[in-house]
Amino acid sequence: MKRLATFAMIAAIGLAAPASAQTFGSVNLRAGFTPDPYRTTVTSGGSIAASSLFNNCTGWVADNVDFAVYYTAGSFNLTFSASSNADTTLIIQAPNGNWYCDDDSGNGLNPMVTIGNPTSGRYSVWIGSYRQGEFAQSTLSVSEIGRQ
Template sequence: MITSVLLNTLTQAQPAQSQTMFENVTIRPKFSPDPMIIRGISGGSVPATQMAGRKETPTGPCVGFVDEAPNHTINLKAFFNYLSLQVESPQDTTIVVSGPGGTWCNDDFQGKNPGIAGQWQPGAYKVWVGSYKQNNFDPYIIKMSEVRLLNPGPYRR
Protein backbone atom coordinates (compact mmCIF):
# COMPACT_ATOMS: atom_id res chain seq x y z
CA MET A 1 0.00 0.00 0.00
CA ILE A 2 2.74 2.48 0.93
CA THR A 3 4.69 1.58 -2.20
CA SER A 4 1.71 2.19 -4.49
CA VAL A 5 0.93 5.51 -2.76
CA LEU A 6 4.58 6.61 -3.09
CA LEU A 7 4.73 5.53 -6.76
CA ASN A 8 1.44 7.30 -7.46
CA THR A 9 2.74 10.47 -5.80
CA LEU A 10 6.00 10.36 -7.79
CA THR A 11 4.11 9.78 -11.04
CA GLN A 12 1.85 12.76 -10.38
CA ALA A 13 4.74 15.01 -9.32
CA GLN A 14 6.77 14.48 -12.50
CA PRO A 15 5.77 14.89 -16.15
CA ALA A 16 5.28 11.65 -18.07
CA GLN A 17 8.30 12.40 -20.30
CA SER A 18 10.66 12.36 -17.31
CA GLN A 19 9.63 8.77 -16.55
CA THR A 20 11.14 7.45 -19.81
CA MET A 21 14.29 5.37 -19.36
CA PHE A 22 17.08 4.82 -21.92
CA GLU A 23 15.61 7.44 -24.23
CA ASN A 24 17.25 8.30 -27.55
CA VAL A 25 17.07 11.96 -28.53
CA THR A 26 17.57 14.14 -31.59
CA ILE A 27 18.55 17.77 -30.99
CA ARG A 28 19.61 20.91 -32.84
CA PRO A 29 21.37 23.99 -31.47
CA LYS A 30 19.12 26.17 -29.27
CA PHE A 31 17.11 23.10 -28.18
CA SER A 32 14.53 23.44 -25.43
CA PRO A 33 14.31 22.76 -22.60
CA ASP A 34 17.95 23.46 -21.69
CA PRO A 35 19.13 21.48 -19.85
CA MET A 36 17.45 18.48 -21.46
CA ILE A 37 17.36 15.48 -19.14
CA ILE A 38 17.43 11.80 -20.04
CA ARG A 39 17.42 8.92 -17.55
CA GLY A 40 18.76 5.42 -17.26
CA ILE A 41 20.44 2.74 -15.19
CA SER A 42 24.24 2.49 -15.29
CA GLY A 43 26.39 -0.58 -15.41
CA GLY A 44 26.85 -3.89 -17.11
CA SER A 45 29.39 -6.67 -17.57
CA VAL A 46 31.60 -5.22 -20.35
CA PRO A 47 34.74 -3.29 -19.31
CA ALA A 48 34.55 0.31 -20.55
CA THR A 49 38.08 -0.11 -21.96
CA GLN A 50 36.75 -2.83 -24.26
CA MET A 51 33.85 -0.67 -25.46
CA ALA A 52 36.13 2.35 -26.01
CA GLY A 53 38.98 0.32 -27.50
CA ARG A 54 41.55 1.95 -25.18
CA LYS A 55 42.34 2.78 -21.56
CA GLU A 56 42.32 6.58 -21.82
CA THR A 57 41.08 9.38 -24.07
CA PRO A 58 41.92 13.10 -24.03
CA THR A 59 38.78 13.65 -21.90
CA GLY A 60 39.68 11.05 -19.28
CA PRO A 61 40.11 7.38 -18.40
CA CYS A 62 37.88 4.60 -19.71
CA VAL A 63 36.94 2.86 -16.47
CA GLY A 64 34.04 0.90 -15.04
CA PHE A 65 31.64 -1.56 -16.60
CA VAL A 66 28.93 -0.90 -19.18
CA ASP A 67 26.25 -2.84 -21.01
CA GLU A 68 27.02 -4.12 -24.52
CA ALA A 69 24.27 -1.94 -26.01
CA PRO A 70 24.52 1.83 -25.50
CA ASN A 71 22.22 3.38 -22.91
CA HIS A 72 21.31 6.20 -25.32
CA THR A 73 21.86 7.44 -28.84
CA ILE A 74 22.03 11.21 -29.20
CA ASN A 75 21.55 12.45 -32.75
CA LEU A 76 22.94 15.93 -33.36
CA LYS A 77 21.38 17.48 -36.45
CA ALA A 78 23.95 20.29 -36.68
CA PHE A 79 27.34 21.38 -35.35
CA PHE A 80 27.38 22.45 -31.68
CA ASN A 81 29.98 25.04 -30.77
CA TYR A 82 29.43 23.98 -27.15
CA LEU A 83 27.45 21.10 -25.66
CA SER A 84 27.90 19.40 -22.31
CA LEU A 85 26.70 15.99 -21.19
CA GLN A 86 26.83 15.62 -17.41
CA VAL A 87 25.83 12.50 -15.52
CA GLU A 88 24.30 12.79 -12.07
CA SER A 89 23.87 9.70 -9.91
CA PRO A 90 23.87 8.82 -6.22
CA GLN A 91 26.78 6.46 -7.03
CA ASP A 92 30.13 7.03 -8.71
CA THR A 93 29.56 6.49 -12.46
CA THR A 94 31.60 6.69 -15.67
CA ILE A 95 30.79 7.57 -19.28
CA VAL A 96 31.85 6.44 -22.77
CA VAL A 97 30.69 8.40 -25.83
CA SER A 98 31.37 7.20 -29.36
CA GLY A 99 30.48 9.14 -32.48
CA PRO A 100 31.80 11.21 -35.36
CA GLY A 101 35.48 11.86 -34.82
CA GLY A 102 36.13 9.23 -32.17
CA THR A 103 35.44 7.92 -28.71
CA TRP A 104 35.66 9.84 -25.43
CA CYS A 105 35.61 8.64 -21.84
CA ASN A 106 35.35 10.37 -18.49
CA ASP A 107 35.23 9.54 -14.82
CA ASP A 108 35.19 12.67 -12.65
CA PHE A 109 34.01 15.76 -14.56
CA GLN A 110 32.48 17.42 -11.50
CA GLY A 111 33.08 15.58 -8.25
CA LYS A 112 32.34 11.89 -8.75
CA ASN A 113 30.06 12.54 -11.72
CA PRO A 114 31.35 12.08 -15.28
CA GLY A 115 30.74 14.41 -18.19
CA ILE A 116 32.07 15.62 -21.50
CA ALA A 117 31.86 19.17 -22.87
CA GLY A 118 33.07 21.04 -25.91
CA GLN A 119 32.43 21.23 -29.64
CA TRP A 120 30.45 18.41 -31.27
CA GLN A 121 30.12 17.48 -34.94
CA PRO A 122 26.70 16.53 -36.36
CA GLY A 123 25.87 12.83 -36.26
CA ALA A 124 24.87 9.95 -34.01
CA TYR A 125 26.61 9.50 -30.66
CA LYS A 126 26.30 6.29 -28.67
CA VAL A 127 26.41 6.87 -24.91
CA TRP A 128 27.23 4.27 -22.26
CA VAL A 129 27.01 5.08 -18.54
CA GLY A 130 29.10 2.71 -16.44
CA SER A 131 29.38 1.58 -12.84
CA TYR A 132 32.62 0.75 -11.05
CA LYS A 133 31.54 -2.75 -10.05
CA GLN A 134 30.69 -5.32 -12.69
CA ASN A 135 26.93 -5.98 -12.93
CA ASN A 136 26.20 -3.18 -10.45
CA PHE A 137 23.27 -1.07 -11.62
CA ASP A 138 22.54 2.48 -10.44
CA PRO A 139 20.00 5.12 -11.55
CA TYR A 140 21.28 8.29 -13.23
CA ILE A 141 20.25 11.32 -15.22
CA ILE A 142 22.20 12.98 -18.01
CA LYS A 143 21.85 16.74 -18.32
CA MET A 144 22.55 18.08 -21.81
CA SER A 145 23.13 21.82 -22.04
CA GLU A 146 24.48 24.50 -24.35
CA VAL A 147 25.13 26.78 -21.36
CA ARG A 148 28.81 27.00 -20.44
CA LEU A 149 29.61 26.37 -16.81
CA LEU A 150 31.81 28.75 -14.84
CA ASN A 151 33.89 25.78 -13.63
CA PRO A 152 33.32 22.97 -16.15
CA GLY A 153 35.87 20.60 -14.67
CA PRO A 154 39.21 19.46 -16.00
CA TYR A 155 38.07 17.43 -19.03
CA ARG A 156 36.83 18.93 -22.25
CA ARG A 157 36.65 17.68 -25.80
Protein backbone atom coordinates (compact mmCIF):
# COMPACT_ATOMS: atom_id res chain seq x y z
CA MET A 1 0.00 0.00 0.00
CA LYS A 2 2.84 2.39 0.89
CA ARG A 3 4.53 1.66 -2.46
CA LEU A 4 1.30 2.50 -4.32
CA ALA A 5 0.97 5.81 -2.44
CA THR A 6 4.59 6.70 -3.25
CA PHE A 7 4.02 5.91 -6.94
CA ALA A 8 0.86 8.05 -6.97
CA MET A 9 2.73 10.96 -5.35
CA ILE A 10 5.59 10.73 -7.91
CA ALA A 11 3.09 10.57 -10.78
CA ALA A 12 1.21 13.62 -9.44
CA ILE A 13 4.42 15.63 -9.16
CA GLY A 14 5.32 14.74 -12.75
CA LEU A 15 1.91 15.81 -14.02
CA ALA A 16 2.00 19.08 -12.08
CA ALA A 17 5.24 20.29 -13.69
CA PRO A 18 4.55 22.95 -16.35
CA ALA A 19 5.43 22.06 -19.93
CA SER A 20 7.71 25.09 -20.10
CA ALA A 21 10.15 23.58 -17.58
CA GLN A 22 11.67 21.53 -20.39
CA THR A 23 14.11 22.45 -23.11
CA PHE A 24 12.26 22.22 -26.41
CA GLY A 25 15.32 21.53 -28.51
CA SER A 26 18.12 23.01 -30.53
CA VAL A 27 19.19 23.66 -34.08
CA ASN A 28 22.47 24.19 -35.92
CA LEU A 29 22.31 27.11 -38.37
CA ARG A 30 25.07 28.35 -40.67
CA ALA A 31 25.10 31.83 -42.26
CA GLY A 32 22.92 31.75 -45.37
CA PHE A 33 20.64 29.02 -43.94
CA THR A 34 17.42 28.06 -45.68
CA PRO A 35 14.58 28.14 -45.20
CA ASP A 36 14.82 31.60 -43.71
CA PRO A 37 13.25 32.15 -41.27
CA TYR A 38 13.83 28.97 -39.31
CA ARG A 39 10.72 28.31 -37.16
CA THR A 40 9.88 26.05 -34.25
CA THR A 41 7.11 25.81 -31.64
CA VAL A 42 7.81 26.59 -27.99
CA THR A 43 5.51 27.01 -24.98
CA SER A 44 6.04 30.37 -23.30
CA GLY A 45 6.17 31.07 -19.60
CA GLY A 46 7.44 29.57 -16.41
CA SER A 47 7.87 30.24 -12.71
CA ILE A 48 11.11 32.26 -12.86
CA ALA A 49 11.03 36.08 -13.08
CA ALA A 50 12.97 36.99 -16.23
CA SER A 51 14.60 39.84 -14.31
CA SER A 52 16.47 37.19 -12.30
CA LEU A 53 18.30 36.19 -15.51
CA PHE A 54 19.13 39.77 -16.46
CA ASN A 55 17.78 42.85 -14.71
CA ASN A 56 16.35 44.53 -17.84
CA CYS A 57 14.19 41.53 -18.80
CA THR A 58 10.44 41.24 -18.18
CA GLY A 59 8.03 38.36 -17.94
CA TRP A 60 8.10 34.84 -16.54
CA VAL A 61 10.30 32.09 -17.98
CA ALA A 62 11.16 28.44 -17.48
CA ASP A 63 14.08 27.48 -15.30
CA ASN A 64 15.73 25.84 -18.34
CA VAL A 65 16.58 27.32 -21.71
CA ASP A 66 13.61 26.89 -24.07
CA PHE A 67 15.68 26.54 -27.22
CA ALA A 68 19.36 26.66 -28.21
CA VAL A 69 20.52 28.00 -31.56
CA TYR A 70 24.06 26.97 -32.52
CA TYR A 71 24.98 29.53 -35.14
CA THR A 72 27.97 29.79 -37.48
CA ALA A 73 28.16 33.49 -38.25
CA GLY A 74 28.60 35.23 -41.57
CA SER A 75 28.06 38.87 -42.47
CA PHE A 76 24.33 38.98 -41.66
CA ASN A 77 22.37 40.35 -38.70
CA LEU A 78 20.48 37.71 -36.74
CA THR A 79 16.86 38.36 -35.76
CA PHE A 80 14.96 36.35 -33.15
CA SER A 81 11.21 36.79 -32.73
CA ALA A 82 8.28 35.05 -31.09
CA SER A 83 4.66 35.13 -32.19
CA SER A 84 1.72 34.07 -30.09
CA ASN A 85 -1.87 34.96 -29.27
CA ALA A 86 -0.62 35.84 -25.77
CA ASP A 87 1.66 38.64 -24.59
CA THR A 88 5.13 37.08 -24.78
CA THR A 89 8.66 38.25 -24.01
CA LEU A 90 12.01 37.18 -25.42
CA ILE A 91 15.30 36.67 -23.60
CA ILE A 92 18.50 35.67 -25.40
CA GLN A 93 21.99 35.05 -24.06
CA ALA A 94 24.54 35.33 -26.87
CA PRO A 95 27.73 33.24 -27.05
CA ASN A 96 29.77 36.26 -25.90
CA GLY A 97 27.68 36.48 -22.69
CA ASN A 98 25.62 39.51 -23.75
CA TRP A 99 21.92 39.49 -22.83
CA TYR A 100 19.10 40.73 -25.07
CA CYS A 101 15.54 41.20 -23.84
CA ASP A 102 12.38 42.45 -25.48
CA ASP A 103 8.68 42.68 -24.81
CA ASP A 104 6.79 44.28 -27.72
CA SER A 105 9.15 45.29 -30.57
CA GLY A 106 7.51 42.86 -33.00
CA ASN A 107 3.95 42.97 -34.32
CA GLY A 108 1.36 43.64 -31.61
CA LEU A 109 2.45 42.17 -28.28
CA ASN A 110 5.17 40.02 -29.86
CA PRO A 111 8.87 40.41 -29.03
CA MET A 112 11.73 40.76 -31.52
CA VAL A 113 15.50 41.15 -31.07
CA THR A 114 18.01 41.87 -33.85
CA ILE A 115 21.67 41.23 -33.11
CA GLY A 116 24.11 43.10 -35.33
CA ASN A 117 27.39 41.36 -36.15
CA PRO A 118 26.46 38.14 -34.33
CA THR A 119 29.25 35.85 -33.21
CA SER A 120 29.39 32.10 -33.79
CA GLY A 121 28.27 29.84 -30.97
CA ARG A 122 25.29 29.02 -28.78
CA TYR A 123 22.36 31.44 -28.45
CA SER A 124 20.24 30.44 -25.44
CA VAL A 125 16.62 31.48 -25.94
CA TRP A 126 13.77 31.80 -23.44
CA ILE A 127 10.24 32.77 -24.48
CA GLY A 128 8.49 34.26 -21.50
CA SER A 129 4.93 35.14 -20.72
CA TYR A 130 4.27 38.69 -19.58
CA ARG A 131 1.74 37.43 -17.03
CA GLN A 132 2.80 35.03 -14.30
CA GLY A 133 1.14 31.62 -14.62
CA GLU A 134 0.31 32.02 -18.32
CA PHE A 135 1.59 29.37 -20.75
CA ALA A 136 1.01 29.88 -24.45
CA GLN A 137 1.97 28.13 -27.65
CA SER A 138 4.46 30.37 -29.45
CA THR A 139 6.44 30.24 -32.65
CA LEU A 140 10.12 31.09 -32.35
CA SER A 141 11.61 32.44 -35.58
CA VAL A 142 15.27 32.97 -36.39
CA SER A 143 16.17 34.97 -39.49
CA GLU A 144 19.08 36.65 -41.22
CA ILE A 145 16.83 38.69 -43.48
CA GLY A 146 14.77 40.25 -40.69
CA ARG A 147 11.39 39.50 -42.28
CA GLN A 148 9.40 37.29 -39.99
